[in-house]
Amino acid sequence: MWGTPLIVLLVGGGLFFVVFSRALPYRYLGHGLAILTGRYDNRNDQGTLSHFQALSTALSGTLGLGNIAGVALAITAGGPGAIFWMWVTAVVGIATKFFTATAAVMYRGNDSKGNLQGGPMYVIREGLGRGWLWLAVLFAFAGLCGTQPVFQINQLVAMLRTSIAYPLNLASEESHLVFDAAVGTLAAVCILIVISGDLKRVAQVTAKVVPTMVLAYLVMTGGVLLTNLSAVPDAFALIFQDAFSATAVAGGTLGSVIAIGVSRGAFSNEAGIGTESMAHGAARTNEPVREGLVAMVGPIIDTLIVCTCTALAILVTGVWQSDNGDGVVLTAAAFSSTYGSLGPSLLTVMVIFLSLSTILTFWYYGSKCLGFLIGARYQHHYVWIYCLLIVVGSIGTVGALFNFLIGMYAVMAIPTMVSALLLAPKIMVAARNYFSRLNGE
Template identity: 50%
Template sequence: MEKINYWVSEAASFVWGLPLLILLIGGGLYLLIYSRFLPFAYFAHAINVLRGKYDNPNDPGEISHFQALMTALSSTVGMGNIAGVAVAIAVGGPGAVFWMWVSAIVGMSTKFFTCTLAILYRGKDDAGEIQGGPMYFIVEGLGKAWKPLAIMFSVAGLVGALPVFNVNQLTQAINDILLVPNGYEKSFSTDLVIGIVLALITGVVILGGLNRISKTASRIVPAMVGLYFIAVLAILFINVDVVPYYFKLIFTDAFAANNYTGDPMFGGILGALIVLGIRRGAFSNEAGIGTAPMAHGAAKTNEPIREGLVAMLGPFIDTIIVCTLTALSILVTGVWKTSEANGVSLTAKAFSDAIPGFGPYLLLVCIAVFSISSLFSYSYYGTKCLSFLFGTRHKHIYNYFYIGSILLGATTSLSLMINLIDTFFALMAIPTMLTTLILAPKVMARARLYFDNLKN
C-alpha cells in the first residue's frame, strides 16, 4: 500500500507540473482577457437566467438552468470546500486561500467558455439522445480527427469521477465527530459499515438517472449552503476581533509564503504555494477540468451563451463564497496553528472550539449532505464517459463499479485518495482546455451576437 501511495503521489506531482499550470491558469487568463471581461459585465443577467426568466420548456435538453447549476454545484460544493481548504491551509497556511481565489476568478471565465461550448456543440449518443460535455464538443467542434482527445478525456473521467475522496473524508468525519467521542473505536470494520451505508444511499438515487439526481440536488444543495453559511457566520461573529487580521494575512502570506510547510517547487516555496492553491482551487470548483460541462450540456436551452453565464456563477458560489467561509473559520479559531489534524478533522476542530457541544454535529450534517450530493453528480459524469466510449447500453455497468468504489474510499488513506483524483483531474483538464482555447473565437462570435441582441 505504501508503494502504491508513493507512485500515485509521484504521478500527481508530475502531471501538476508547470505545463498544466500554464494551461489551466495561463489559458484561463487568456480567456479572461480575450473576452475583455465581457461575461462579468452580465453578472446580473446571469442571475436572471438562473431564476428561470428565459426558460422555454420546448427547448432541447433534459433539465432547467437552475437544475443544471445545482447538479454541477452538488459535485463541487462538497469536500473540496471543507476538507480541501483545510488541506491547503494545513500545508500552505493562509496564503493558499489567495491562490484559490485567483483560481476561482480565472475559473469563472473558463467555465463560461467550456459550458457555452457544451451547448454550442452538443452531439448525439448511439441512442440518438442529445448530449453535451468535452468529449462531444471536441468531436463536434474540431472534427472526428480529434476523437483521440475525446477518448483521453473520457478514459480519465472514468477514474476522475470516482467518489473516493468525498467518501474518505465523510468516513473520517463520522468517525471523528460521531463515533470516537461516543466511545466507538475507529477500525476497518466501522469504516466498512459506513461505506456500505453510503453505497446503499447512493445506489437508490443514481440508479434513477439524471432527473432524480438533478431534482435531489436542486432541493438539498441551496439549503445546505445556507445552513453552512449561517454556521460559519456564527463562528466569525464569536471571533470578530481577529477577522480583519486574518483576512489581511491571506493577502500578505500569499506572496511571503511564511507558513508553507511542504516541499519547494519551481525553485522556491512561493511557487509551491501557488501550485497548492491552484490544485485545491481546481479540485474545489473544477473549472477547466470538464465535469461541469457534462451537467450544463443537459440544460433545456437553445442559447449556448445563457448556459455559459449560468455556469460562470459556479466558481463564484463554490470558491469565493463557500471556500472563504471554511478558510476563515479555520484561521480565526487558530486551529491551523495548534492542531496536527488535517482535512475534514481540522475543520471539525474549528467548529468544536468555536461552538462547543453541537458545533461539530452541525458541521457533520453539512458534510454528510455535501458529500452525498457529490456522490450523485459524479456518478452521472462517469456514466456519460462510459456511454461515449462503449455505448449507452453499457452505461449502467459504471454505476455498479462506482458504488463498489465507495467501499474503497471509506477504507483507504487520505493522501492516496487525494493524489489519485488530482492525477486524473489533470488528465481530464488537458483535452478540455486545449479544445476550449482552440474554439474560443467561436464562443466570442456567438457572445457578441447574443449581447448585441440583448441591448436591442
C-alpha cells in the first residue's frame, strides 16, 4: 500500500497545500498558539470540545507508541535516513493538517441520531455530495480497522514484560501468555471505566495526561542527549547522509527508505490520514479556520520534537546497531545506557500513560466510524468488541499487527487527501476571509 502513488499523494498533496496557500497558514502559527490559550473560546459555539481539548485528544492518538516504538521500528527497518523522511511528512503535514482540520469543521454533518459530527466521512458527504458517498464509506471502514488498539496494547505488554515480569519471575521468555493476557484484561477494564463517560471524559483525561507525559518524556530524552552531547551532531549528519544513500537496510533501495519514513511519519502525526480530523471536528467553534490553525501544532509537537528526541536517543547511544530487539524494547535500551536499571522503569511509566491515552482516543475514532457505517444508535455496542480486541492484542505478534495497521492508514489517506484537495479552493476562500477579518481587528 505504501508505494509511490500513496507517497506522491501524501507528500505531493502536502506540497500542493503549501504552494496553493502560499504558505499562508505557516505565517499564523503564533495565532494558532494564542487560540489554544482559550482566548477565543465561546461556549455558545457549536461543538463539544474546547480548542485545547480537541488538540489534546488528537495528540493522544498520535503521541503514543508511534513516537516511542514506531520511531525505533522505522530505524530498524529503514535505517537512520528514515527519520529524515518522517521530518518531511511533518513539515508538509503542517499545511495538510490546516486544510483537513478546517474542512472537518466547515463540513460537519449530523449522524443518524441527529448529533453534529466531524471527520473525513462527513466532509466527503457534506462537501462533495452523495455521489462521493462510497469514498466516505471507504474511509469509515479503513478507520474502523486502522484504529484498533492491538499495536498499542501489544507494545505496552512487551514493555511491562521486560521491565517487570522477567525481573520478578512473573513470566519467562518461553512462557508469558498468562502475564500478557492478565495485563490486557486489566487494561481493558481501565479503558472501559473511562470510555463509559463518552468523549467528554476522554477529553478531560487526555487534556491532563498528554501535556504532563510529553514534558516528562522530553526531560528524559534530554538527559540522554546531554550525556551523549558530543555524538548529537554526528547523529544528525547520519540521518541526512543515510536519507539519500540507502545503505544495507530496507532492501538497500532509496525508495524503500522513503516509503518506510513516510509511512512511519504518517503513523506518527497522522497528517493526511484523517483520524485526527474526527477530534478536531468536535471542536467548539463556529470559525473552522481557527481549528485548522490549532491542528497545525500537532505535527510540530509530535514528529519534529518528540519523534526527533526518540530518534536521537537511539542513535547517540548506538543501540540501533545492536541486537537489543525492536520497537519499544530498543528505545528502552537507549534509556538504560544513560539511566541504568532506572531507564526502563521511567520509560514504562511513559508507555503506560501514552499507550492508554491513545487507546482511549482510538476507541472514539472507531466508534464514530462504525456509527457512520451502521448507524449511530448501534455504535455503543462497539465498546465490548473494542475491549475484547485489547485482550487479543496483548497476546499477538507485533510485526503482523503493525503491518496491518499501517496498511489501513494507507487506505484512510486516499479519501482524506482526495476530499481535501477537491475542497481546497473553498477552504482557502474561508481562510482569506478569516485572516482579513483578523487583521482588521
